[in-house]
C-alpha cells in the first residue's frame with residue numbers, strides 16, 4: 001500500500017557501507033506514513049547474496065516488533081568479503097503492510113587475521129633513508145589475465161597514504177587510514193576498484209607521508225610517537241568474470257622512490273617540488289629501474305580493524321571573498337570564513353618559481369595577518385613550479401585552520417583570486433540537524449557552531465584545528481558531544497573515538513587528557529568523564545545500546561578510579577584538574593577559573609556515577625545498579641555537606657558552582673530553588689554576562705531554564721557585549737572562539753598561548769538552542785527519539801521565533817514556534833513509530849486551532865491543562881497549532897513568564913495570577929517591558945505583600961495616566 005513506505009535505510013549508521021567487520025550489523029529504517037499515529041507492529045528483514053532475492057540467505061519472516069532502529073541482524077552467520085543485499089517490509093497498527101523497501105547492501109571486510117595475505121613493506125633502508133622527511137612512493141605493475149567481475153583493495157599504512165591505480169587516486173577520502181591509537185587499533189580501508197582497471201596492464205601505487213603516526217604532534221615538538229618507520233599494507237582481491245580469483249599484495253617485489261612531496265606535516269604544511277614529479281610513476285610501463293627495492297616488515301596484524309568512522313573528505317569548495325594588501329605590504333587572501341582544509345590553486349610560472357602560502361585565522365587590529373596564536377605550527381605550503389604550463393596543486397597530507405592566506409612568490413603584481421579555492425575538509429558526516437530563529441546573530445551563532453564542528457571533526461574530535469595541538473581533548477569532546485550529535489550524524493565518529501578511549505584508558509581506570517593519547521598527563525575531572533558521558537549521549541541520541549554495552553567496562557573503570565582517589569571515597573578532592581578551564585573569574589593570567597576544583601570534581605563524580613547507574617539499569621546489570629545507586633546517594637550527601645550551607649547557600653559564589661548542582665541533579669526541594677534563585681541573582685549582578693569557563697558554560701542556560709529562569713537565560717544568550725556568546729560575532733567571528741576575549745574590546749588579542757579562534761567547546765550552547773529554545777528533546781526513558789519531548793520556550797521581543805529540525809534514526813523531528821501580536825504558532829513533526837509529549841506554552845484546549853487538520857483529529861489525544869499551558873500526548877504526524885495568547889501582547893507574554901519565574905512559591909504565583917488581568921486591562925505590562933520598572937520587579941517582587949503589589953499597580957497606573965514617558969527600552 002503506497003501510504004506505508006520505508007526510506008532512509010541504514011546499516012551501521014551508513015548508507016550501503018563497503019568494508020565493515022561487524023559480524024552482526026544493525027539496521028535502521030524510517031517509516032513513512034500519511035496517517036497520524038502510525039506505529040510499526042512487525043517487520044520482516046531479508047538478506048540475500050543477490051539483488052533479486054531469489055532464495056534469500058536470511059529471511060526473518062514477520063517478527064512482531066516495534067523496533068525500527070538499531071535492529072540487530074540475527075540470521076545465519078555472515079561471511080567475510082561478501083556483499084549482502086537487504087530489504088525490509090513492515091506492518092503497522094492500521095493493519096497495513098508495506099511493499100518491500102528499496103534494496104540496499106552492505107559489504108563485509110576481513111573477519112580473520114588469516115585473510116591478510118599481504119606483507120608490510122617499506123623502502124629498503126640500505127637504499128633509502130627510512131626516516132626521510134619526503135613522502136615516499138611505492139609501486140607495483142601487474143597484468144590482469146581475464147576480465148574482472150569485481151575487485152576490492154584493502155589498504156592501510158603506518159603514516160598517511162593515498163592509493164593510486166593506473167595513475168588515478170582511488171577513492172575520495174583523505175588522511176587515511178585516519179587517526180586511532182595506532183599500536184592498539186589501526187584502521188584499514190576497503191575500496192571498490194572494479195572500474196579502475198585497464199585491460200591487461202595495470203599498476204598500483206601508494207604514497208606515504210608522516211601524518212599523526214610519526215610526524216610532529218603536540219606542542220613539545222614530539223615526533224615518532226607511534227613509531228619511526230612508515231610502512232604500507234595493500235591487498236587487492238580480484239574476482240574474475242569466469243568465477244576464479246586472484247590476489248595481488250604488497251610484498252618484496254614492489255619498488256620504492258621519493259617524489260615531489262619533499263615535506264609533509266599535519267601542523268606545518270607541505271613542500272611540493274613539481275620539478276620532481278615522476279610522470280607516469282603509477283603506470284604499468286613506467287621505467288622504475290632506478291627505484292629502490294622494498295623490505296618486508298614483520299609487523300602485527302591483530303590490531304587491524306575495518307574503517308569505523310566516516311572518512312575525511314572535501315565537503316565544500318569556497319571561493320575567496322577578496323584579496324587584501326595589508327599595511328606591511330603582504331598580499332592576503334580572505335576566505336570570508338574561518339575554515340579547515342586546504343587551498344587548491346593554479347599557477348603558470350617559469351620553472352623553479354616558489355610560491356608560499358601561509359595560513360592564519362585572523363588579522364590584528366592594524367589589519368596585518370596574525371600568526372602568533374598558531375604557536376609553533378607553521379601552516380605553510382611551498383610549491384615549486386616545473387614551468388611546464390598550467391600547474392595545479394593542493395597539499396596531500398596536511399590540513400590548515402585558516403581564514404586568511406598570505407601568498408608569496410605568485411607571479412604578477414595582482415593576485416588572481418579566481419585561481420585559488422578553499423577546500424573544506426572534515427569527517428564526512430551527514431548533516432542531520434538545523435536550528436534557526438528570528439534573530440540574525442543567534443543564527444550566525446548556530447553557523448559558527450556548525451563550522452566549529454566541521455573544522456574540529458577531522459577524524460577525531462579536536463580542541464582546535466590550527467595551532468600545535470589539534471588533539472582529541474576529552475573535556476572539549478564531552479561538553480560538545482550533544483550539540484555535535486544534533487548537528488551531524490556522529491554515531492560512527494564517536495564509536496571509533498570511544499573505542500580508542502577505551503583502548504588508551506590506563507590500567508587504574510584513569511583517562512588520558514587526550515584521545516588518542518599522545519600526552520603525559522591523565523585523569524582530570526570533567527575531562528576523563530568523557531568516558532562516561534559520551535557513550536551515554538550516543539545512546540540518548542541514537543539509541544545505541546551496543547556501544548553503551550561495549551563501553552560499560554570503561555565507564556565503570558572511570559568511576560571506580562575516582563572512588564579510589566583521596567581519603568574520602570565520596571568526594572574528589574585530590575589531584576590535578578583543569579577545573580572550570582579559562583573561566584573569566586580566574587585570577588589575572590591564570591587559566592583556572594575560580595570555582596574550586598573539588599566542587600567541580602565531586603559534582604562530575606556524582607554525574608558520572610548517576611549515568612553509570614542508569615546505564616547499568618538499561619543493560620540489566622542488577623548488581624551495579626545497586627552499587628552505584630548507593631554510591632550516588634553518598635556522593636550527593638557529601639557534596640551537600642561540603643559545598644552547600646544548610647540553608648542552601650553555595651560556598652563558592654561563582655556562576656559555575658551554582659550551575660553544577662542544578663544540572664547534575666545534586667539537590668532538590670527548597671535548596672534547589674535557593675541555588676537557582678542565587679544563580680539568577682549572580683547573572684543579574686553581572687548584568688547578564690558570563691563568567692563561566694569550559695565546565696559552566698555548556699550548562700548555565702539549562703540551569704536557568706529548567707528552574708524557571710528562562711528569560712534570564714535568554715538575556716544571557718542575546719547579550720552582545722563582552723563576555724557573551726554573541727560578542728565574538730559582533731567582532732566578525734565565523735567560528736567559536738576558545739576565549740571569551742580572544743579579541744578584546746580595544747582590538748588587541750588575548751595571550752597567544754591559548755587563543756584559538758576555532759574551538760568548539762563554547763559552542764555547546766547549541767544543545768540548549770535545540771532542546772530548550774526550540775524545545776526538541778528526547779524522553780530519556782525511551783531514548784533515540786522513540787519517545788519525543790516537545791517543549792518550546794517562547795522568547796522575548798528580540799526572539800520571536802525559533803525552529804529546530806533533526807533527522808533522528810526514526811525520521812525527521814521538527815519543533816518550531818512563532819509569536820506574533822495575536823497568536824502563538826507551534827509547528828511540529830513527529831516521525832512514524834514515535835510518540836511525543838508536546839507542551840504548548842500558554843495554550844488552553846478551548847482556544848487551540850490545529851491548522852492542518854482541525855482539532856477534531858487530535859480530539860482523542862490525552863491532554864493535561866495547567867496555568868502554564870497544555871500538555872498533549874501525540875502520535876506521529878505533522879501538526880500546526882495556533883492559539884491566541886489571550887489578548888496578551890508578546891511583551892506581556894514574555895514578561896508574564898518572567899514574573900512567574902520570579903515567584904518561588906505557590907502563594908506568590910497565585911497572587912500574581914490574580915493581578916495579571918488587572919495589569920493586562922490597564923495595558924501596564926507592555927509599558928512595564930519598556931520601563932526600567934521591570935528591573936525593579938526583578939529584584940523586589942519577592943518580598944512584596946498583597947498590599948504592596950496593589951500599591952505598585954496603583955503607582956504604575958498613576959504614572960501611566962499622567963502620561964509620564966520615562967520609557968527606557970532595555
Ligand code: RAM
Pocket residue numbers: 463464469473474475476578581759761
Ligand atoms: C588546551 C586545549 C583544550 C583544553 C585543554 C585543557 O590546551 O586547547 O581546549 O581542553 O587545554
